[in-house]
Amino acid sequence: MSGWHSRAELVNHLTHDQRTDHSDGRTTTWKVLKRAFRGNNLWTVIERFDYSQGAAVHSVKFICLFMLQRTGDGTWAYKDVIASMGPTYYNCPTSWFDEVPVDGEYDRQWREECLESESRRRRLRDGARIEFDRDIRFSDGCTGRLFGAVKSGSKLYFRREDGEYVRLSQRLIDSGRLID
Template identity: 30%
Template sequence: MGWSYSTQWRSKKQLVEYLTDSYRFGENQELLKSSVVGNNHWYLAKQKTTGEIWIGLDMMQSGREDGWGYKDLTASCGPVEVNCPISFLKEASEPDPDSYDAQWRKRVVSYHKSKRQKAKRSYEAGMVVQYDGTDYRLDRPAGSRRGWYVNRQPDGMLFRMNARQLGQAEIRGADH
């Protein structure tokens, strides 16, 4: 399974338009819905003859002068990506409990649960977080830009840690 590129897809938008075209799915399958998350195009499709609803993934990337490209997978054949919309899991047909698809769905649910927990974090001045192996003490919120001003431990250099970095950091406790 390789990547397909075309100079006809000069932008991500053009590629997504191609990926959602009914012609791509043929007469026996129907695209029910799709969602772009980063460079992943997730979709639900229905097999018309059996009524089975399955999850598909088109991983997309820019080939620069070669245009945009994609690699297509189904949930049953091994995506490692876990940012599939959780609603797709609820609408898709139930997989065999011992299948790769079932194990992958558990990882998707775990990813979304972890993401919600990180979003609920509350930060206070004096907390210590570890990001990329280095400890930082939270100094003060960065205001409307989000994130925090932090002091790198132990040298005290001041930095601004954006919200994405802060969400990836591990909370170590409070600085005493």
């Protein structure tokens, strides 16, 4: 059996300070400076330091997404994607962007998508309507293309044209078009 026995155990592993001593005398350390959850996506700002003979010779900050998943045997695993690889999730806290330098074209494009996604979420007020280019099929067999946003406390639901309330994933919302 591999993996971690609980989500908390995995998160602790991913967020505690790490150190690697290399055979040539160099040392690398990683420190998680910030973290935020969006479902089972753990967004982090990590600072890596490279040392040679005890003195820091290089440091870099980067944004890393850890996609956490419970496996078939009940343990937890993860896949990590750094911003320069262009993650396909766009719900990273955008307030971090000023603190972390852009690392290449994929990172730049990804940040633009994150900012657009955040802007779209803010515009999803009670009563807003979202439309999709294709039918969205639900587990009850019903489909729909047009949904009305309904806020209940801090939660956001959507009303199908048949009046039923549904939840839409952030990825799905991001692919829709706000109308009104």
